[in-house]
Amino acid sequence: MDTAVEELQFLTQSENRVLALTALSADGPLGRDELEARLDTSHRTVIRVVNTFSDRGYLTETPSGLRLTPFGTRLAECIDTFVSEAETALEYRPLLRHAPPRFEALPLDALDGAEQVVASESDPFAVLDRLLAARADATRIREIAPAVEQKSLDQLARRVEDGEDLDVEIVVPESASDAAASRPEYREQHRTTLTADGVDIYVHPGPIRFAAGVVGDTAAAAVGRNDRPHALALSDAPEMHAWATDLFEEYRAAATPKPDI
Structure with a gap:
């Protein structure tokens, strides 16, 4: 047969x-x-x-x-x-081939039509720059981040200082939180964000090898390669929004609020 x-x-x-x-x-x-x-x-x-x-x-x-x-x-x-x-x-292979097992829950059709950004030798910061652009006007942000990037911290601190009405929650791994706290050049921006009423930073005990979350109405998923941001997908699809929200809430539940410095 x-x-x-x-x-x-x-x-x-x-x-x-x-x-x-x-x-x-x-x-x-x-x-x-x-x-x-x-x-x-x-x-x-x-x-x-x-x-x-x-x-x-x-x-x-x-x-x-x-x-x-x-x-x-x-x-x-x-x-x-x-x-x-x-x-x-195949279209989103740059993202999927370097994605951790947690991305297996991301519905494939949620990526259909998503904007994809891939870093290259000529533009190694393409992923971070696109994320910063997406965040620039968003007042509600829910994000899991593998590291504390200076450009990202500067942007958030500047918006706090400008008096914007923000609703921001970010989960970072303990190793990244400790590394950022130990760097003098981060201290003022770190203090500004941690003491802001509209910003909550959470520390996750385990490693985080990806970035994901919701920026305004847009869901984001990003992965790294060789310890550098490599590929990013941005989508307004409800399926991707739900996946990113669920993942964020799971990581936030396992994290603890970061104390002021």
Whole structure:
């Protein structure tokens, strides 16, 4: 008896088979000439595809043209889903290939249409700069951060000093909190943010290898590579917003408020 893997191997051995199946699913019934035009291939190839599809029970030939059977239709739906999700995964490979296991809960369709920023040798700070730009006008921020970046701290301290009405909660790992507290150049900005009514900093006991959260109405997810920010996705999709919010609340619950310095 054929297995699902064998059926998948049969279909993916030839791009024409996948294209024929999806064309018949989307626009069938199609005449042989129409299918040949869709595949942009030879008449002989179309005959071979049609014959093998017929032998495997994918299609039947009717007076109105080639039509998929219910079996062929179900396989086409499976292939369509795979192709769509694979295309999304490939597009966001810079983010996903370096993401921690916690990102497995991020629905793939939540990334569909998301803005992606990837650092490069020519622009190594692209991720941080884009995050700072997203935060610049947002008054409500919920964020998990793997480190305390000076640009980020400066931006937040400046907004506090300007008297903006902020509602900010940030979770950082204990190691990053201790490192920032020990640096003299951070001291004034650190004090400014910690004593601000609209800013709450939380310290998480474990390591954090990613950034995630909600900035205004936009959800963000970022990962690093070689200890530097590497890829960022920003999206207004409700699914990504829910994922980022749940993740933030989980980390905040495991953290403790950072005392004033």
